[in-house]
Amino acid sequence: MDATAMQDAETVITKARLGDPVALEALYRAYSGPVYNLARRICRTTEDAEDVLQETFFEVCRSIRNYRGDGSIWGWIRSVASSKALMRLRRNRYRETDELDAEYVPSAKEASPGLRMDLEAAMDRLTVTARAVVWLHDVEGYTHDEIAEQMGRTVSFSKSQLARAHSRLRVWLGDEATV
Amino acid sequence: MTTSHLTMEQLLAVRDGDRSEPAYADAHQHVGECDGCRLELDRLHQRTARLRALPRMTPARNQFPAVRTRVVAERRQRRLRAVGIGGLAIAASLALVVMGRDLVQPNRLDAEQQIATAKSESQQLEQKLHDWDPQSRVLNSRAAVMVMEIEDRIADLDVRLAQTQESDRQLVLWQQRVGLMNTLVEVHLTRASNVGF
Ligand SMILES: [Zn+2]
Numbered sequence: 358m359d360a361t362a363m364q365d366a367e368t369v370i371t372k373a374r375l376g377d378p379v380a381l382e383a384l385y386r387a388y389s390g391p392v393y394n395l396a397r398r399i400c401r402t403t404e405d406a407e408d409v410l411q412e413t414f415f416e417v418c419r420s421i422r423n424y425r426g427d428g429s430i431w432g433w434i435r436s437v438a439s440s441k442a443l444m445r446l447r448r449n450r451y452r453e454t455d456e457l458d459a460e461y462v463p464s465a466k467e468a469s470p471g472l473r474m475d476l477e478a479a480m481d482r483l484t485v486t487a488r489a490v491v492w493l494h495d496v497e498g499y500t501h502d503e504i505a506e507q508m509g510r511t512v513s514f515s516k517s518q519l520a521r522a523h524s525r526l527r528v529w530l531g532d533e534a535t536v
Numbered sequence: 537m538t539t540s541h542l543t544m545e546q547l548l549a550v551r552d553g554d555r556s557e558p559a560y561a562d563a564h565q566h567v568g569e570c571d572g573c574r575l576e577l578d579r580l581h582q583r584t585a586r587l588r589a590l591p592r593m594t595p596a597r598n599q600f601p602a603v604r605t606r607v608v609a610e611r612r613q614r615r616l617r618a619v620g621i622g623g624l625a626i627a628a629s630l631a632l633v634v635m636g637r638d639l640v641q642p643n644r645l646d647a648e649q650q651i652a653t654a655k656s657e658s659q660q661l662e663q664k665l666h667d668w669d670p671q672s673r674v675l676n677s678r679a680a681v682m683v684m685e686i687e688d689r690i691a692d693l694d695v696r697l698a699q700t701q702e703s704d705r706q707l708v709l710w711q712q713r714v715g716l717m718n719t720l721v722e723v724h725l726t727r728a729s730n731v732g733f
Contacts, residue, residue, distance in 0.1 A: 378604070378684040382677075385600045393595040403596070411599040411606075418607045476586055495584050516557075520545040523580065527544075532579045 370430055374421050381418050388431060389414070392438040398492045399442040401449070401485065409445055413438040436507075439493060443507055446485050479529040487522035494519055542566055542573045551580055604680055609671055611687050615694065616662060647703040654710035661717035670724050679727035686720045 369387075372380035389410060396409035416437050424433050480488055486508075493499040494515070499507075501515040508515070527533060542550070542563050549557035550564055557563070567573050675683060693713050700706050 376684070376688055378681045382600055382604075385603070389599065390592065390594055394592045397593040398590075406593075407595060407597065407599060410595055411602050414599065414603045415606050418603060419610070476590065480587075480590075491587065496588050496590075516545060516548070520543070520548055523548065523583070524544045526583060527576075527579065530583065532583060 366430070370421075370424075370426070374424065376418075376422070381421070384417065384421075384430070384434075385414050388434050391431070392434065395435065395438050395492070395497060396442045396445075398480075398496070399439070399485075399489045400445055405445050405449065406442075409438065409441045412441045412445075416441065435497065439497070439499070440507055443489065446489060449485075474529040476526075476530060479526050482529065483522050483525060487518045487525075490515055490518040491522045491526075541570065542576070547573070547577055547580055550577060551584070601674070601680075604684075605671060608680075608683060608687065611684075611691065612665075612670075615687070615690055647707050651703060651707050651710050654707065654714050657714045658710065658717055661714070661721050665717075665721050665724060668721070668724055668728075670728065673724075673728035675724075675728050679723055682723050682727075683720065686716055686723065690716050690720070 369380045369383050373384050392413050393406055393410045396413070397403065397406035400406045400409060413434070417434055420437075424430070474482070480491070483491065489508075490504055493504050493507075494501065501512045501519075504510075504515040505512045546557065546559070546563040547567075548554070549560050550567055554560065567577055690713060693709055693716065697706060697709050697713070700709060
């Protein structure tokens with residue numbers, strides 16, 4: 358970002374903190390894409406991701422007065438988004454525990470060597486928790502400590518979920534090393 | 537050097553430079569000496585790169601109007617609490633107000649009575665807005681911005697009202713509030729359209 362753009366961004370944030378609706382809408386325009394992408398990668402359905410998007414910006418509009426400006430605005434919005442997405446997962450898993458949290462067993466066709474799954478399909482096959490951890494850690498750049506805190510779990514839980522996810526992706530994507 | 541190949545957890549620790557992982561140094565050394573584990577590590581890096589390169593998904597709908605509606609509704613609730621009425625209490629307080637007004641001549645009203653009148657006008661306007669049911673209607677962006685600005689000013693007045701003891705000052709603030717409420721109702725009634733169904 359160049360100096361002018363940075364200054365513009367600061368002006369928008371200052372105005373948004375005062376509740377200026379135009380500035381709040383500008384924030385939505387700037388960050389709704391990344392928020393939705395994060396939500397969609399964590400949630401199972403587009404409807405859930407859209408709800409998370411709405412929940413996130415509702416919270417942003419209400420709480421931006423409390424944003425102290427330490428750390429980037431995107432870092433703050435993203436933490437709101439990931440916490441809303443994880444909250445949505447917890448709520449949905451409550452209903453769908455058996456279906457979604459059960460260990461995925463590939464069908465004979467999927468498990469047969471030489472038949473690779475595409476990455477999107479493989480991600481969809483992960484349990485919701487494992488997928489959320491992969492996305493937050495490997496793509497969004499959260500640390501295991503941060504994930505553990507957001508999920509209300511331990512650091513070793515986050516680490517083992519990540520390892521479990523990669524072990525499965527490795528097989529489903531046909532990434533096994535042959536030496 | 538460890539004899540068996542690395543687990544996924546150890547490979548991840550090496551990839552992330554996670555020295556808190558037990559036997560990190562051994563795992564790191566093992567990768568340097570084992571072709572198989574080095575290849576697994578490369579594939580892990582590649583898989584991570586592919587994850588990061590997945591296409592970005594974009595929302596099909598603009599959610600901001602819905603967000604704005606919720607923000608406005610929440611502010612309205614706060615406003616109603618500020619004038620001391622909430623939902624069902626509105627109708628009852630109005631009935632008293634209307635009766636009271638007929639009995640008192642305007643020129644004989646002292647400050648306290650005038651405040652009561654302004655307060656009741658505020659409540660009537662809140663009721664009118666409540667009956668209009670703004671949440672079932674759509675405002676265009678410009679009108680929505682106006683609504684939010686007026687609501688901010690009302691919220692500001694409510695804060696000042698809560699801090700003011702002196703009745704003359706309170707009267708001025710309440711009268712300003714009535715003016716703003718009138719404008720707010722007018723914007724809603726003239727600028728909104730029904731939700732399309
Ligand atoms: Zn090895």
